Structure formats: structure tokens, C-alpha cells
Amino acid sequence: MSAPILAVENLTLAFGGLNVLTDVGFxxxxxxxxxxxxxxxxGKTSIRNCIGGFYRxxxxxxxxxxxxxxxxxxxxxxxxxxxxxxxNIALFRGMTVLDNIKLGRHAHLRTGLLPALAYWGPAKRxxxxxxxxxxxxxxxxxxxxHIRNQPVASLAYGLQKRVELARALAxxxxxxxxxxxxxxxxxxxxxxxxxxxxxxxEERDITIVMxxxxxxxxxxxxxxxxxxxxxxxxxxxTPEEVQHHPEVIKAYLxxxxxxxxxxxx
Amino acid sequence: xxxGDFKETYAADEAVFRTPTVRFWLYLLGAAILVFPLxxxxxxxxxxxxxxxxxxxxxxxxxxxxxxxxISLGHAGFMGVGAxxxxxxxxxxxxxxxxxxxxxxxxxxxCGVIVGAPSLRMKGLYLCIATLAAQVILEFTFxxxxxxxxxxxxxxxPAPTLFGLSLASGPVFYYVIMIVxxxxxxxxxxxxxxxxGRAFIAIRDRDISAQLMGISLFRYKLYAFALSSFFAGMAxxxxxxxxxxxxxxQYPLHLSIQYLxxxxxxxxxxxxxxxxxxxxxxxxxxxxxxALGLFQGLDPQIMSYLFPLQTVIFGALIVGFLVxxxxxxxxxxxxxxxxxxxxPFEY
Numbered sequence: 001m002s003a004p005i006l007a008v009e010n011l012t013l014a015f016g017g018l019n020v021l022t023d024v025g026f027x028x029x030x031x032x033x034x035x036x037x038x039x040x041x042x043g044k045t046s047i048r049n050c051i052g053g054f055y056r057x058x059x060x061x062x063x064x065x066x067x068x069x070x071x072x073x074x075x076x077x078x079x080x081x082x083x084x085x086x087x088n089i090a091l092f093r094g095m096t097v098l099d100n101i102k103l104g105r106h107a108h109l110r111t112g113l114l115p116a117l118a119y120w121g122p123a124k125r126x127x128x129x130x131x132x133x134x135x136x137x138x139x140x141x142x143x144x145x146h147i148r149n150q151p152v153a154s155l156a157y158g159l160q161k162r163v164e165l166a167r168a169l170a171x172x173x174x175x176x177x178x179x180x181x182x183x184x185x186x187x188x189x190x191x192x193x194x195x196x197x198x199x200x201x202e203e204r205d206i207t208i209v210m211x212x213x214x215x216x217x218x219x220x221x222x223x224x225x226x227x228x229x230x231x232x233x234x235x236x237x238t239p240e241e242v243q244h245h246p247e248v249i250k251a252y253l254x255x256x257x258x259x260x261x262x263x264x265x
Numbered sequence: 266x267x268x269g270d271f272k273e274t275y276a277a278d279e280a281v282f283r284t285p286t287v288r289f290w291l292y293l294l295g296a297a298i299l300v301f302p303l304x305x306x307x308x309x310x311x312x313x314x315x316x317x318x319x320x321x322x323x324x325x326x327x328x329x330x331x332x333x334x335x336i337s338l339g340h341a342g343f344m345g346v347g348a349x350x351x352x353x354x355x356x357x358x359x360x361x362x363x364x365x366x367x368x369x370x371x372x373x374x375x376c377g378v379i380v381g382a383p384s385l386r387m388k389g390l391y392l393c394i395a396t397l398a399a400q401v402i403l404e405f406t407f408x409x410x411x412x413x414x415x416x417x418x419x420x421x422x423p424a425p426t427l428f429g430l431s432l433a434s435g436p437v438f439y440y441v442i443m444i445v446x447x448x449x450x451x452x453x454x455x456x457x458x459x460x461x462g463r464a465f466i467a468i469r470d471r472d473i474s475a476q477l478m479g480i481s482l483f484r485y486k487l488y489a490f491a492l493s494s495f496f497a498g499m500a501x502x503x504x505x506x507x508x509x510x511x512x513x514x515q516y517p518l519h520l521s522i523q524y525l526x527x528x529x530x531x532x533x534x535x536x537x538x539x540x541x542x543x544x545x546x547x548x549x550x551x552x553x554x555x556a557l558g559l560f561q562g563l564d565p566q567i568m569s570y571l572f573p574l575q576t577v578i579f580g581a582l583i584v585g586f587l588v589x590x591x592x593x594x595x596x597x598x599x600x601x602x603x604x605x606x607x608x609p610f611e612y
Binding site: 074075078079084086090091092093094095099102103104105106107109111112113115116117118119123126127128131132135167171 | 275276278279452453455456458459460461462463464466467469470471473474475476477478479480481488492534
């Protein structure tokens, strides 16, 4: 196996006396679709926030391309190549689809204040090059040509999710962290999204880490699944392995005979 | 009816004025502005001058409040800084008018940055109060820094000259003001075609995810304050050289609020809105005044009732806008255009 692109080691997180994550560790290989699943309150969102940089873990490290990023600020992590989409869409509602996507590239652009006021020379060239690239590699790829000049606020939910994905792609990520990419979507929109995720993995060399509740989609498209319950990792493997893991069955379906739910005594 | 609006290059699609028709109207507007002073009288030229100065100021405030979402009650104060900077440089140091234009902008921008620095930690009402404090402090400074500002007597400025030519005669200063207004409008329109302008709007719409896109909130908020006050300072400089006098009561809190009203009536976050709002807020009171003046012949007493009515009608108009068209004149203009795009057909 090659070196993992993203790894989490011995992650422990506590809010006051409440242990949210206990000694969680896993490694994401480049080019994988890596899923983190688990019942509500299992610690999925906390893992994501540790990777994204919003929480400082009490113990443990987050490694990105072998480098410890546990102490790196969120906006710096974006510049390293870690992009994310949100569970509750976090687009800029007053702007058009095109401008939202262009914003994803912000950190890669160089235009300063004064050239921007003049819109001349390098500033103009940079903007036109950006427009060409966004059109040809992102808008075309995600099939959103027809809405490119519409304000985001007027779009249907599924389309907004797709625009958010487009914006994340514009950040030129190496790893894309997707938070419930298909939550609240109907089955047709879910299938579209699953297809886009597979295409991103295959055509663009982007590793995908997703947190999701939709079991069908997870089992269909993931290469590797980590199952969380009560802040601990209970299973780690391919979708087939995980599906037959006794702990996972217990966590999702409960135990065969009546009794207290584990951990909630 | 507009048909066949297809583009073959990205440059053509990124252009501000995208169709020959629009460009035609723009040239027509430019020509009208050029010949206006040859046809209009002194009074109309004066009205056009103060309207254009208001456009510069309103564009500046809209950058900050409409686009970046940082409300400011200190805009008149920054205009005052520009006005005093220009007046002091001209009278005490003999700096030519044209040099004081950017210098007063820079001075105001410096004040704007100082006031804006705490804005990283403050939003909404709190920022509103902080900028109100700035306004009050600046007004106080204008009145009490006697040695520099001559207090409430103010400063008299000689007629501006440009390369030895007097700008006071006839419509020459009009052209100077129009050029500055045109540059301000063009520059801020350009800004929103690049990453800097997009960052401003991103901060307004959702500052946390703006940060995740790698946008430094601190830097861009300061940019917005600096730019906005720069425009205010230039507007102040134009104003003092137009009126040839500057006194503290020309830049009161009331004027700051009037500028806020301009951008709200015109359309927050829209450059066209800043222009329309500035025109509306400058021209309409004058129109009301002349309209009510028509009644003067009926009864000499009647003016004492009508004069206050002017303010009431103006206030009612603003309230009417807020209720019926919260997105302002710019939105009305957009809708009218959309309606006529397919006219006379429905689909």
C-alpha cells in the first residue's frame, strides 16, 4: 500500500467531561472514496471538524500528505488542498452560480486591489483564464451550464448542492471532504450525485472523504468504509466486510434479545 | 426586443456592456453629459455638479455597506476629512487642486482604515455605533482644531486652477467632476469583475465560508473601509472646491444618514443603484421645491404650510420605496428591462 494522503491517529476529543471521540484512527489512500458512517451522535461530525480545523483534538494528530496539520488554521488547510462541502449548503446566496464557483479559486488568484480597480493587463488576463477554466472543466463537467448566470438563492436544493460541489472543485483540492452530499435529495438527484462523485474520483485524481447516511449509496460507490458508534471506531474495511461485521449489525439493528443499548447504561 | 445574444469569446461574455444597443445608449449618455453645460444654465450645471459629487460618495458607501455588509454612519465625516485636507493643502501649502484630489482621498482612507480596524470583531448594530462615534469625533475635530480648521468659521478656498487655467469659469469644473465620477463608477464596476469584489460580497453573504475559501476577513474588510473612505474623501475635495468654502456643519451626521438613504433607495450592493439613488436624493427635493413653488401665486401665506410639506412628501417617498421596492431603483430598472426584452411578445 502507498502512503496515505490523509490519516487520523489516536484522535481523542472531549467537551468538558463528555468524550466525543476516543482513540480514533484511520488512513485514507490516494484515489479512494472513503466513507465515514454511523448512527446519529456517533462522532462523524466531530471527526470532520477535526480534519477541517474547527476543533482542536485533545490528543492525536491529523496528517495530510504525511505532514501534521493538527495546529494549522482552517483557511491554511484550504490552501494545502483540503476542500469541503457542507451539510447545510453554505453558498453565497446573493451571487450568481458563476461567481460562487469563481470564489472557490480565490486563494489561487493573485490580483490585488489596485489592478482590480483598473481591470487591466494581468488582472483581466487572470479573470478571463479563470472564466475559461471554470466553464470548461467545472460547469461543463457538472452539467450546470443552464443556470450559470442565475442567483444561487433561486435554485432548487439539489442544484445548490451541485453548485457547492462545483465551488469545492474550483479550489483544486487533493482531498474533498463531503458532508452528507445527498442528504435530503430524491433518488434521481442522489444517483446524479453518486455519478459525479465517481467521475471526480476517476477523472480528476481527487480523493473523496464523505460522511453520509444513505447506505445504498455508501455501499455502491465507496472503496473503504469506517463505522463509528459512540465516539469509537467499530469497523474499518471494504463495504462487504463492514456489512457483515457483527458490531456494525449490532449498532444499526440492535441486539437479538431485549436489553440495554450498549454504552447507554 | 433583444435576440441573438450569443458570444464567441469569454472576453465578450465578461464585458460589462454586452450588446451594441447598450453601448449605443452609453455613448449617447456620454455625449449628453458632454454637451449638457453648453445648453443648460448656471443653476442646472450646479445641480448636475452636486449630483455627480453625490454619485462619487454614494458609490463609495455602497462598496462598504451594500457590498461588504459593513454599515457605516461615518461617511459624512470621511467626506469632511477629504474636504478639509484639500482646503488646508490649498490655502496653507499652495498645493494645486488636482494634486489634493488623490491626497484627500488617501487621508480619508487612512481615517477609514483606523475606524475600520475594529470591524473584524464587530458587526451590525455594534459597528453602526462605532462608526457613529467616528462621525462625532471627526465633527468635533473640525470644530475644535481651530489652528488648522478655523473652527465654525471654516476655510475659504480660492477658485481651483488646473495647470494655471482657472477651473471656476463656466462649466470647466463640471467636466472635472464628471470625469472623477466616471472614473469612480468604472473603477468600482471593475472591482466586482475580479476576485477582490467577489471577496467583498462573500464576506457580506457568509463570512465563515468566505474564510474557508481562503479569504482573509481582516484584509478585505480594511480594503472595503479604505476604498469607501477614499471615494468619500474625493467627494469632499470636489465639494469644497465647488462651494469654495468648508465649514463643519456641511458634514453632519444628517448627511451620513442621507447617504445611507441614497444607497437604500437606489439599491444596496448595486453600482447602478448608487448612481440612481444619488440622483434621486439630490434631484427630487429640488423638484418638490419647484413644484410647490407653483402654488406661491395663489396665496402668499400658503408657502409657510407648503415648505414643511416638502420634507414630509420626501420622507413618504423613501418609506414607500422601502415598503414596495426594498431592492431599490436598480431592481425596478432591471425589471423594466426584463419586461421589454421580449416586448411586444409575452414569451
